Amino acid sequence: MSGHFRPVALAHASRLINHGPTVLVTSAHAGRRNLMAAAWSMPVEFTPPRVAVVIDKRTWTRELVAASGAFALCLPGPTLADLSYAVGSESGRDVDKFARHGIVATSGPVLGMPVLEAGCAAWLECRLIPETHTEEAYDTCFAEVVAAAADERIFSGGRWSFRDDNIELQTIHHLGAGRFVRAGGVIEARKP
Amino acid sequence: MSGHFRPVALAHASRLINHGPTVLVTSAHAGRRNLMAAAWSMPVEFTPPRVAVVIDKRTWTRELVAASGAFALCLPGPTLADLSYAVGSESGRDVDKFARHGIVATSGPVLGMPVLEAGCAAWLECRLIPETHTEEAYDTCFAEVVAAAADERIFSGGRWSFRDDNIELQTIHHLGAGRFVRAGGVIEARKP
Numbered sequence: 001m002s003g004h005f006r007p008v009a010l011a012h013a014s015r016l017i018n019h020g021p022t023v024l025v026t027s028a029h030a031g032r033r034n035l036m037a038a039a040w041s042m043p044v045e046f047t048p049p050r051v052a053v054v055i056d057k058r059t060w061t062r063e064l065v066a067a068s069g070a071f072a073l074c075l076p077g078p079t080l081a082d083l084s085y086a087v088g089s090e091s092g093r094d095v096d097k098f099a100r101h102g103i104v105a106t107s108g109p110v111l112g113m114p115v116l117e118a119g120c121a122a123w124l125e126c127r128l129i130p131e132t133h134t135e136e137a138y139d140t141c142f143a144e145v146v147a148a149a150a151d152e153r154i155f156s157g158g159r160w161s162f163r164d165d166n167i168e169l170q171t172i173h174h175l176g177a178g179r180f181v182r183a184g185g186v187i188e189a190r191k192p
Numbered sequence: 193m194s195g196h197f198r199p200v201a202l203a204h205a206s207r208l209i210n211h212g213p214t215v216l217v218t219s220a221h222a223g224r225r226n227l228m229a230a231a232w233s234m235p236v237e238f239t240p241p242r243v244a245v246v247i248d249k250r251t252w253t254r255e256l257v258a259a260s261g262a263f264a265l266c267l268p269g270p271t272l273a274d275l276s277y278a279v280g281s282e283s284g285r286d287v288d289k290f291a292r293h294g295i296v297a298t299s300g301p302v303l304g305m306p307v308l309e310a311g312c313a314a315w316l317e318c319r320l321i322p323e324t325h326t327e328e329a330y331d332t333c334f335a336e337v338v339a340a341a342a343d344e345r346i347f348s349g350g351r352w353s354f355r356d357d358n359i360e361l362q363t364i365h366h367l368g369a370g371r372f373v374r375a376g377g378v379i380e381a382r383k384p
Contacts, residue, residue: 044331139236187374
């Protein structure tokens, strides 16, 4: 962990993807590694922190995840929109996308998954919960978050803070075909 | 369907929640109806359009969904942030939340689920795909979208269009504790 990244308490980990950001799914096994973009992920539980993410069964990422039983979700900011679209449109089966795109990854503290920090708001290291039926029928992989960290300039004390001075860390949300919207414009609902 | 709402082709329905908006889950059975907010939903397939949504098994909504085998997802805009927070914080077991909050709902065309249009960007009428294990273990309900519609001022031709003149229809994304971010600030990624 480097720069502005700080550990996130596991009880707060699901909040990192509560608002539906696009994520980069990173994976590694036996000396190979990969990353892909995924628009389809969500928390399913706060405690223990559990998530679901859709990873197409034809992808190299799925093979690595099945082999290692692990992956990480990294939350790219606006400066990584081009990269997110690129790594969602090519396979890592025959090429190391990290090398191709000059991506620097460090190792997650629990499972050793590659995690990205530069240009990202946060990452979550996840242990797969094998669910053969939903993986086959819906490409939906369930996992438990075992470590998480975030850039303290946008997430600290278990809370997101979207401000004018941290736009480059704000999460991006994929509309389709390479068009993203940035989360921003905070709305504070009246307490019921 | 009224006002600016137009049918969305089923092949485009999953795009409506591709970017992770907060949704209102509506349900009805045997003369009772309910709505609640859910931050946790995602598409799992484009064709046929299928979604997953987390609905706590202790909720009245889950009982209605189990009984009817159906629900709808409605996408509130910023003017419904207070309502979204309110209906996510109270149970409809003993009160009709539509009446309490003065919410006008119409009936979905295929399953008759209550759907909201005023203040919303879109709705999806969904038929539950019974999956006992994931419903129990992760409160995760899978469903197939059987009808969808959107306000043509923000979604038409199968595409979202977030602009300065439709801010009040832009989707909201829950950060937690009643704080939402509005999607906006379109980023067009370079074609890979």
